[in-house]
Amino acid sequence: MVENSRKRRRIIGQCEEGKPQGAMGxxxxxxxxxxxxxxxxxxxxxxxxxxxxxxxxxGDAEFMVPRRARALPRRPRDGCIR
Incomplete structure (x- = not known):
């Protein structure tokens, strides 16, 4: 597993446009x-x-709770940010 983090924040999701973007030919x-x-x-x-x-x-309820854009706390040992 590769840890995905940026500026000491764990990245738990991202959204991007479906059509490929960037400096590709x-x-x-x-x-x-x-x-x-x-x-x-x-x-x-x-x-x-x-x-x-x-x-x-x-859990289901925990997964569906929307998060505000803020610094996320460090993840606990079970791996999920609360």
Missing amino acids: KWPCARAEMQVKQWFGVVPDFIITLDAECCRAC
């Missing part, structure tokens, strides 16, 4: 778009990626 962009189509059948408006370890450790 036409060929790499077309390949990335084809891969997204193979995964989902279409190019979605957005792709949401969540930390599977945190999702596994959280």
Whole structure:
């Protein structure tokens, strides 16, 4: 498992546009778009990626509670930020 953190904050999810973005040329962009189509059948408006370890450790209610944009506390030993 690779720890995903930035500025001492654990990243538990991200959202990005479904269509490949960035400084890619036409060929790499077309390949990335084809891969997204193979995964989902279409190019979605957005792709949401969540930390599977945190999702596994959280209960349903805990998982669904919206978080405000703030510095998150260090994660406890069970792996999920509360």
